[in-house]
Amino acid sequence: MVRLFLTLSPAISRLNIYPGTSILANSYSLRLEKHHKLKTETPTFSLISPSSSSNFLRTRFYSTGTKISSLHRIENSNVDDNLVVLGIETSCDDTAAAVVRGNGEILSQVISSQAELLAQYGGVAPKQAEEAHSRVIDKVVQDALDRANLTEKDLSAVAVTIGPGLSLCLRVGVQKARSVAGNFSLPIVRVHHMEAHALVARLVEQELSFPFMALLISGGHNLLVLAHKLGQYTQLGTTVDDAIGEAFDKTAKWLGLDIRRSGGPAVEELALEGDAKSVKFNVPMKYHKDCNFSYAGLKTQVRLAIEAKEIDAKCPVSSATNEDRRNRADIAASFQRVAVLHLEEKCERAIDWALELEPSIKHMVVSGGVASNKYVRLRLNNIVENKNLKLVCPPPSLCTDNGVMVAWTGLEHFRVGRYDPPPPATEPDDFVYDLRPRWPLGEEYAKGRSKARSMRTARIHPSLTSIIRADSLQQQT
Numbered sequence: 001m002v003r004l005f006l007t008l009s010p011a012i013s014r015l016n017i018y019p020g021t022s023i024l025a026n027s028y029s030l031r032l033e034k035h036h037k038l039k040t041e042t043p044t045f046s047l048i049s050p051s052s053s054s055n056f057l058r059t060r061f062y063s064t065g066t067k068i069s070s071l072h073r074i075e076n077s078n079v080d081d082n083l084v085v086l087g088i089e090t091s092c093d094d095t096a097a098a099v100v101r102g103n104g105e106i107l108s109q110v111i112s113s114q115a116e117l118l119a120q121y122g123g124v125a126p127k128q129a130e131e132a133h134s135r136v137i138d139k140v141v142q143d144a145l146d147r148a149n150l151t152e153k154d155l156s157a158v159a160v161t162i163g164p165g166l167s168l169c170l171r172v173g174v175q176k177a178r179s180v181a182g183n184f185s186l187p188i189v190r191v192h193h194m195e196a197h198a199l200v201a202r203l204v205e206q207e208l209s210f211p212f213m214a215l216l217i218s219g220g221h222n223l224l225v226l227a228h229k230l231g232q233y234t235q236l237g238t239t240v241d242d243a244i245g246e247a248f249d250k251t252a253k254w255l256g257l258d259i260r261r262s263g264g265p266a267v268e269e270l271a272l273e274g275d276a277k278s279v280k281f282n283v284p285m286k287y288h289k290d291c292n293f294s295y296a297g298l299k300t301q302v303r304l305a306i307e308a309k310e311i312d313a314k315c316p317v318s319s320a321t322n323e324d325r326r327n328r329a330d331i332a333a334s335f336q337r338v339a340v341l342h343l344e345e346k347c348e349r350a351i352d353w354a355l356e357l358e359p360s361i362k363h364m365v366v367s368g369g370v371a372s373n374k375y376v377r378l379r380l381n382n383i384v385e386n387k388n389l390k391l392v393c394p395p396p397s398l399c400t401d402n403g404v405m406v407a408w409t410g411l412e413h414f415r416v417g418r419y420d421p422p423p424p425a426t427e428p429d430d431f432v433y434d435l436r437p438r439w440p441l442g443e444e445y446a447k448g449r450s451k452a453r454s455m456r457t458a459r460i461h462p463s464l465t466s467i468i469r470a471d472s473l474q475q476q477t
């Protein structure tokens with residue numbers, strides 16, 4: 001049978017204003033019945049392309065005036081269609097919310113970014129970021145519901161990122177999620193931010209089933225994991241100091257680029273003008289036979305190259321002379337090439353390790369903000385194809401932080417019964433929220449133990465995998 005592949009960007013709305021939300025009460029036990037009703041009232045399919053090889057159909061929806069690509073499960077479609085989850089994400093500098101249906105249909109996606117703050121402080125300042133989240137969170141959530149044409153009463157659950165991330169910022173999202181859940185008797189799903197980056201790939205790729213590999217690359221993380229099943233990961237590699245996104249951000253700042261969209265896209269754009277072999281940077285950790293990363297040294301090499309060329313970051317690239325601009329572009333391109341070479345080398349080894357552990361792996365997911373980079377995608381696609389695997393990269397709007405990935409991960413856990421009962425409608429002021437700023441995703445693979453700085457110095461929460469394993473053992477006894 002014919003299978004059509006349609007990838008269209010979900011709508012994202014960027015906001016600056018913030019009215020309050022209204023609050024109503026209803027009953028948790030009536031929820032499934034309500035969703036059934038909801039489904040029959042809102043037919044959304046405009047095109048269906050059947051596939052004989054799997055129990056998924058890739059479909060295109062026209063929902064709330066927006067074109068989006070998504071999946072439709074044939075089996076259990078009633079059950080899945082009936083679930084509707086609100087996802088809330090505030091772990092770093094984006095305030096995001098989205099409503100996603102169990103069949104993968106994205107009903108709405110809203111993001112309020114802190115672009116001006118980023119540019120003003122040259123990076124994320126936790127206190128200012130917290131205040132910015134607090135200013136917009138009500139409006140972002142309300143807008144996500146409005147765009148989905150739903151109210152809180154139509155939801156099956158609320159999913160929220162509880163870590164890893166900045167505690168001050170995480171708190172704003174968790175507080176909001178608990179307030180919605182408490183007032184509308186909704187269960188809550190606590191979501192691991194990095195698991196969400198990985199699992200959102202299952203919303204866009206019909207064939208992506210466990211086990212699979214994932215490279216998760218963002219501003220704070222550089223993780224190579226083997227996903228055995230939902231909630232169960234082996235960490236093959238991590239960064240011993242900085243993540244690649246941090247290196248992109250600093251390079252952009254020192255090159256005097258416009259970092260309002262974050263540093264990565266600015267470096268990627270300027271790199272197109274440069275000669276990627278003109279500045280000699282060393283590939284980090286070349287002789288370490290593991291899958292760990294390091295970007296602190298490359299950052300220093302970039303800074304030294306910038307100083308050597310007497311580039312003044314205070315002079316924006318837009319006002320630079322031709323020669324100055326070319327120097328900056330050469331550094332951007334050379335940095336990007338070596339930063340990605342480091343990813344390529346470690347991914348090659350990690351795929352070998354993963355195939356030893358799980359020979360049935362067919363896919364490698366590359367997700368997180370840096371996975372929006374076209375050069376990253378191209379180079380990693382070559383590596384992955386050489387190993388006879390298929391690369392799965394979510395569209396850029398689902399690679400950078402977003403509410404859809406949280407809602408979708410919430411749906412995945414909700415389906416298997418991993419959620420908390422609704423919180424009370426009002427919580428005491430001194431209520432201690434479960435926030436996990438440093439929260440590993442999986443247990444470290446013995447062959448690839450890292451001396452990660454964060455592992456050595458921080459108070460760390462037990463990994464998601466160890467918590468889920470302990471829970472299942474408890475249920476068996």
Ligand code: KG4
Nearest residue numbers: 218219220245263264265369370373400401
């Ligand atoms: O996943 P994400 O949105 O937030 C975190 O969890 O950190 O990732 C943000 C990071 C930033 O460092 C940003 O510069 C980087 O992703 N990034 C990119 C690109 N788009 C975003 N890096 C390189 N190229 C891009 N096109």
Ligand code: ZN
Nearest residue numbers: 218368369401
């Ligand atoms: Zn992220």
